Amino acid sequence: MTTPNLTIRLTTAQALIKYLCAQYSVADGDRRRLVPATLGIFGHGNVAGLGQALDELADEMPFIQGRHEQYLAHISTAYAKASRRRAVLAVTASIGPGALNLVTAAGLATVNRIPLLLLPGDTYATRHQGPVLQQLEHPTEADATVNDAFRPVSRFFDRITRPEQLLTALPQAMRVLTSPTDAGAVVISLPQDVQSHAYDFPARFFEPRDWKIRRPLPDPEEVEDVVRLIRGADRPVIVAGGGIHYSDAHAALEALAAQTGIPVVETFGGKGAVTRNEWWQLGGVGLEGNFASNNLVKQADLVLSVGTRLTDFATGSQSLFEDPNVRFASLNIVDADTRKQGATGILADARLGLEALAVALKGQTTSKWWQDTVQSEKAHWAPIRSKWLDADTPYDAADHPDAPVTGALLTQPQLIGLMQEHARPGDTVIAAAGGPPGDLQKVWDATDNRHCHLEFGFSCMGYEIAAGMGVRLAQGNNDNRVVTFIGDGTFLMAPTEILTAAQEGLNVTIVVSENHGYQVIHRLQMNRSGKEFGNEFRYRTAAGSLATQGTPTTRLDGDYLRVDLRQIAEGLGALAIRATSAADVRQALESTRNTGGPVVIVVPTVPHVDLPGGDVWWDVAPAEVSRQEAVRGLRKEYELARGAQRWFG
Template identity: 60%
Template sequence: MGTVRVTAAQAVVLYLGNQYSVSDGQRRRLVPGMLGIFGHGNVAGLGQALDEYSDSLTYYQGRNEQSMVHLAVGYAKAMRRTATLAVTASIGPGSTNMVTGAALATINRLPVLLFPSDTYATRRQGVVLQQLETPGAPEVTVNDAFRPVSRFFDRITRPEQLLTALPAAMRVLTNPAETGAVVISLPQDVQSMAFDFPEEFFAEKDWPIRRRTPNPDEVADVARLLAEARRPLVIAGGGVIYSGATAELEALAGEFGLPVVETFGGKGAVQAREWWQLGGLGLEGNPASNTLAAEADLVLHVGTRLTDFATGSQSLFANPHVRFASINVTEQDAVKQGATAIVADAKLAVRALADHARDAGAVARPEWAERARALAADWAPQRQQALSGSPRDPMTQGQLIGVLQEEARSGDTVVAAAGGPPGDLLKVWDATDGRHCHLEFGFSCMGYELPASIGVRLAHPDGEVLAFIGDGTFLMQPTELATAVQEGLKITVVISENHGFQVIRRLQMLASGNDFGNEFRRRAGEPGALAGGYVDLDLAAIARGLGATAFTAATPDEVRAALRKARDHAGPVVVVAETAPQENLPPGGVWWDVAPAEVSQDPAVQEKRRAYESAREAQRWYA
């Protein structure tokens, strides 16, 4: 074998162009493209390489570095972690803008490949633009901020280091137990340095996404718990979806009469519309799911991290005899709640559990099924009332969701990530029969939804892709609309314009009894608080200015008409729908540990603190 003399940046592009993932016999490009914004740190390096070798890696031009990472993560999630996109940014603010996106990816176990540019490795230039000067650690740069939010971090100071760094990066990207943000920091000068790379380094390579097989003893232990339980419950997380375990979970639930509830990441894990499909769990779940969780004597959590939203800050599982079991490819998540764990791929483990449970004598419990049916029947009219309601001006966010639900077809995907929309969708959205619900609430990252919708569209050319966001989120990062226009991508952004961060105002009222700084109001009065009228904003004009088609809608019928026009439109569409501030869906009946001030002169705050201390007594520790 001979050698190929290319720069470090050229080597990155050529290498990525020949990497493939293999999952269940399906082979696809692991990193088919790279997003980037160029500056002095990468324009002569990765910028030049992407230009010269454009046939190896498609380049996408972004508008905001954080948004580019969100776009790549949305693509990776839509591809069920079998492929992702790379992102490059220039030195300093461009690179550190990507830290938030890296955190979202790592926390939610989603693969993304980042190439933040870095200051000169040679140091001959002296201090350069955006260089951090730390007297006691001259090797530290701002890119070290990526370390705590990355699953893999490496800084390349010589081109030949790519020979080990890039394969290590591919391994982490394709490992379901380890995946997250993979960060390769590239100093500006190193990107343009040349090296004689072995030809075989650029040969096509397959990276298997392995399914970890379950240990029979672990499966047998969980099967015995299932056979003994009188009130078993399954919590389905995102791992069910990523592993393709929907059919296996549905078979398990149907045979053994197991009610199934879903986390944010697990929304849509069950596609069958059956009595045991209860919907969302936890703080933003529905009352039926949460009541069953409180009564369950066995909780089997599958493919979930079990954050405080799902557990009600460890107050939800109230049965004094409750036990926990789990299936998870990551041991750290599997043992949460002191669970009897099966550390394995969800698809293989659920299938094995069904066989072992049968042998262990597990059977459906008719009285538990009747309890689940009764609770679901109680919730159904409340849900319907919240989605339809009575004619009012302006409409509620629930009514807006009701129209989105009516118009949703099989193959459509609705995307939400922060504020009120993901909680409302978890509570009321029917994600069965292929009406996908892409919720990324693990990092509660405002600004994710719109760019992630572009990523979903790149992954899935068919069906509608709708970003459902509040006006606060839209104002944070609307700029990737221009990217959708540039690429001719069909997405629909539905903005619930309720004049502020209303979900945080709701929390604020619960925690302190006072409204402060969350609505979009003018400064007025003495001593000049933000307590005047609502700020008049033209969000549709912003959307049009970025190249999108925009509609405003004041009634459910107008929303319906706009969505139908959007379905027939070839490019990005924004629908701005005014909704009633301070109008919420029915609560899920779950407590959340947000502590009011322990000391305050305000009687309302004092009362909130007393109520909090009383409610905190419901928290439990599970060993």
């Protein structure tokens, strides 16, 4: 312990970094550095302050240089998710555009309740220099800066205008970062001048401090209320969400399901919640779920949700629960989520709540009829899944007359089948936006610890490549494979951090399904307007054509763009391979499993060939009025389907 009155004179930035170096999280006896490294890009708004501090304290706080601030923050978010929310990476940016590049990532982390620590520079707190480079001058709010954009998408925000404000701001920031209920983006906004200001900080402020990640106990009365519902149900179903992962509740969930015979389905966030392939394990549910899961939920008279927010993809925009007398129970650590659907709730840690339910339900089991129904649904889905994933049966264009002819030999489902065939226990596949996360939700077998890391709370394009790096940083360069699965649309949006992966020697693999466009939105567009517009990657038929008076513009309906994704990846430092056949893909995956640094495998896939839908509706409304006949017909279908929506209070 230090002398009570001892002080250390440090700049704001030096004090901030020194403090972060001394913070630890503690969960289930595991003590680790809460913030083990910082990522960032320097500009005039942070180089003289945070940049100097990170240089001075580089032995204690490693620094990772990046190419784009948003994707650096995604690395941190994926790192925190892979670390079960027990550690985070700090991210710093300069003022103005550098800071604003972090806002999307802040929204993603907050929506998904993942801790993220952002340290954006801000404009001068003093004003004698006049307006500075990249400063927003607001006409009626003189103290407003672009960093105020963080407020609605953050769990905690503070602007440090005096060095000593760190004494109260930083402990609050650590509290939020280690809170199971309040986790999300934490933003410490740092005016560029204040970063370099000095203060005599109490030496005790920099002593090591432990932050315990709590497990709230379930209330016995709440447990008994849910037990009564389960005992009175004929067709119960458990919907498992991401809370299973964060509370390490896999074993408790599996024990309850095996004991009671209640089938388990999984949300996007809960994918892989069940680690064993058992008769009661059904996989993904909802709009991109499989037939078996969705058919059971449609029949359910009791839905017990665990660790999930129950968003519209999981509930089919409130149309999935078809039993007229269906009831809901919920186990969640967030009070608001225990009350959704008018549920009878248990406010508690998922693992402890599931263990309490198992004790209270000892001897309780579902009927043989319901168990037979579960097994029958699963058996019905299995051959359908296998057929779609079979890469050794050549794609037959006659089965898909509307698919464009591109020369591709494989469909995207067949590519997933090859990736599944290659996956080993401990491997992780990652997806976030477009077709890949929905396809993985539907068909990926995440049992036996073939992890499936899906970010679908925000469905953020650009997360995926960065996320592969975050997962790898959390795991270290071990023998497990980290695979990011993306389309060419996502690849072209955010390939730059491949260079960072090469710089850091991170063993990540990126598999690109090259299907010439934003094809999942193309599919939705066809279902809601009946006509493709602006989603495929095509040349404009007349270059440079913009509408002028009396002259209609030409459209993006020429040939597909000619883009060499393999060459782009190679130019960014990756070992890049173009694989066209099933044999090529197998060879590429097997030969690069132990390759150091980033690997990119580009696979041409047939556009417009999609896995079968999950027979679940989604509320995306066609235009209410239109001159196009197809749109009018689709609007009528939509209004009819909307009748299935129900309110559960």
